[in-house]
Amino acid sequence: MPVPLSQMATVAGYVLKQKLARRERYPLVLMLEPLYRCNLACAGCGKIQYPSNVLKAQLSVAECLRAVDECGAPIVSIPGGEPLLHPQIGELAAALVARRKYVYLCTNALLLEEKLPLFQPSKYLSFSVHLDGLAEEHDRSVCRDGTFETATRAIRAALARGFRVTTNTTLFEGADPERTAAFFDEAMRLGVEGMMVSPGYAYEKAPDREHFLARERTVQLFRRIFAAGGARRKQWRFNQSPLFLEFLLGARDYECTPWAMPSYGVFGWQKPCYLLQDGYAQSYHELLGATEWRRYGRASGNPACRDCMVHSGFEATSVDHAFSSLRGLAAMARATLFGVAAPAPGSMPPRAVPAAAAPDAAPTRGWSADASPAALRAAFEYRGDVTLELEGGESAEGYVTDVGPSALRLWTRGSTAVREIPVARVRRIALTGRDPAAGKSFETWKQRQAHAEAAPAAS
Numbered sequence: 001m002p003v004p005l006s007q008m009a010t011v012a013g014y015v016l017k018q019k020l021a022r023r024e025r026y027p028l029v030l031m032l033e034p035l036y037r038c039n040l041a042c043a044g045c046g047k048i049q050y051p052s053n054v055l056k057a058q059l060s061v062a063e064c065l066r067a068v069d070e071c072g073a074p075i076v077s078i079p080g081g082e083p084l085l086h087p088q089i090g091e092l093a094a095a096l097v098a099r100r101k102y103v104y105l106c107t108n109a110l111l112l113e114e115k116l117p118l119f120q121p122s123k124y125l126s127f128s129v130h131l132d133g134l135a136e137e138h139d140r141s142v143c144r145d146g147t148f149e150t151a152t153r154a155i156r157a158a159l160a161r162g163f164r165v166t167t168n169t170t171l172f173e174g175a176d177p178e179r180t181a182a183f184f185d186e187a188m189r190l191g192v193e194g195m196m197v198s199p200g201y202a203y204e205k206a207p208d209r210e211h212f213l214a215r216e217r218t219v220q221l222f223r224r225i226f227a228a229g230g231a232r233r234k235q236w237r238f239n240q241s242p243l244f245l246e247f248l249l250g251a252r253d254y255e256c257t258p259w260a261m262p263s264y265g266v267f268g269w270q271k272p273c274y275l276l277q278d279g280y281a282q283s284y285h286e287l288l289g290a291t292e293w294r295r296y297g298r299a300s301g302n303p304a305c306r307d308c309m310v311h312s313g314f315e316a317t318s319v320d321h322a323f324s325s326l327r328g329l330a331a332m333a334r335a336t337l338f339g340v341a342a343p344a345p346g347s348m349p350p351r352a353v354p355a356a357a358a359p360d361a362a363p364t365r366g367w368s369a370d371a372s373p374a375a376l377r378a379a380f381e382y383r384g385d386v387t388l389e390l391e392g393g394e395s396a397e398g399y400v401t402d403v404g405p406s407a408l409r410l411w412t413r414g415s416t417a418v419r420e421i422p423v424a425r426v427r428r429i430a431l432t433g434r435d436p437a438a439g440k441s442f443e444t445w446k447q448r449q450a451h452a453e454a455a456p457a458a459s
C-alpha cells in the first residue's frame with residue numbers, strides 16, 4: 001500500500017468533513033517554504049532566484065506553526081529551497097508531528113544522511129527525496145554530478161533507520177520513456193514507500209524554460225512511460241492519488257484547485273498558487289478572499305495556466321473528485337485496486353510547443369520609467385533590487401515583494417526590514433540590482449546540454 005491506511009483515513013475523514021460543511025474552497029496540503037536558499041541550482045527551478053538578503057531570510061518555527069494552525073490542512077509539504085538548510089528543521093518537524101500533521105519533507109538529500117539524527121521515525125513524517133531519473137538524467141537535471149549517488153545512499157540510510165521515504169520526480173521535455181520506466185523500477189528496488197511524479201512548470205524565472213512540456217506532450221510522455229513499463233508497472237507504487245495519475249495519462253480531465261495546496265513562505269501566502277507569483281496575502285483567510293480565482297486555471301484563458309498539469313494545482317482536484325460522488329469514489333477504488341487506466345500512446349506532435357508567456361520583453365537591469373501600473377508590475381516581477389524615487393526627493397532601494405492597489409511592500413536592500421510605501425508616493429522606478437534569475441546556472445545547463453550532445457553514445 002503506497003500510502004499508509006491511517007493517512008488515507010485521515011485525509012478521507014477531513015475531506016468528507018469539508019463536504020458536509022459545504023465548503024467550496026478548503027486546504028488539503030500546505031506547501032510550507034521556510035526558506036528559499038538551496039545547496040543546488042537546478043535548471044528547472046524558479047524558486048531560488050532572489051537577492052542574497054531574501055535567500056538568507058527564513059521563517060521561524062513559531063511563524064511556520066502559526067501558518068499551519070491557521071490553514072488547518074492535514075498534510076504539510078515542506079519544499080523550498082532546501083529545508084535541511086534551516087537551522088531548526090528538526091524542531092519544526094517534531095512540532096508538526098506532535099500536531100499529527102502528515103509531513104513530507106522535500107529534500108535533495110545532499111545533507112540527509114548527516115541530518116538524520118535530528119529526526120525521529122514516525123508514521124507522520126516522510127522524507128520526499130528529489131530524484132528526476134537515473135543517475136545520468138538526475139545529475140543533469142540538478143546540474144551537479146554525483147547527486148544521484150549521494151541521494152540514493154541517503155535513502156538507504158533513512159530506510160535502514162525506519163523512516164518513511166518517498167521520491168519526488170519532475171519530468172521535462174526530452175525525458176526518455178524507457179529510461180524513466182527503468183528509473184521507476186530502480187526506485188522500487190531501493191525500497192521507497194512510493195513515488196510522486198509531476199510534469200515541470202515553465203517558471204518565468206527558471207534558467208531553462210525550453211524543456212517544459214506542453215499539455216499534449218505531457219499526456220503522451222506519461223502514456224509512453226506506462227507502456228514502456230509493461231507488466232512491470234504493476235510493481236510501481238505511487239504516493240499520490242491514482243486519479244491524478246489518470247489525469248496525467250489523459251484518461252480524465254480536471255481544472256486546477258490551487259487554494260487546496262496553498263503556499264506559505266517568507267513573503268506570506270502566495271497568490272494564487274505555488275507556481276505563479278501574483279502577490280502575497282498575510283493570512284490564508286485573506287488569500288481565499290482576496291484572490292481573483294476566475295483569472296486562473298485553464299478555462300480562464302490565462303496563458304500562464306495553459307499547459308499546467310502540475311500536482312500542486314491538480315492533485316487536490318482529483319482527491320476532491322473522489323469524495324464528491326459515488327462515481328468518483330468508485331473510480332478511486334477501481335484505480336487503487338486494479339491499477340490506473342493508461343491509454344495507449346498516440347502520435348506525438350513533432351516538436352515541443354514553446355512555453356507560454358515567454359519573458360522576451362521583460363525589462364532588464366538598467367531599465368527605468370516614470371511610475372505607472374505597468375512600471376510597478378515590472379518592478380514586482382524583477383528578481384533583483386529596484387530603486388524607487390519617491391515624492392519629496394527621497395529614494396528607497398530593495399526588493400519589491402508585493403504591489404497592491406494603494407501600497408507596495410519593499411524588502412530594504414541588504415536586510416529583512418519590510419517597508420510599506422504608498423503607491424501614490426512613487427515617482428520613478430529603476431531596476432538597479434543584479435537579477436539572479438538571469439544568472440550562471442543557465443549557462444551551466446546550456447554547457448552541460450552541449451557537452452551531452454557532443455559526447456559519443458554509450459555502447
Ligand code: SF4
Nearest residue numbers: 256273296305308313
Ligand atoms: S493552472 Fe497551474 S499555474 Fe495556473 S493557477 Fe492553476 S496551478 Fe497555478
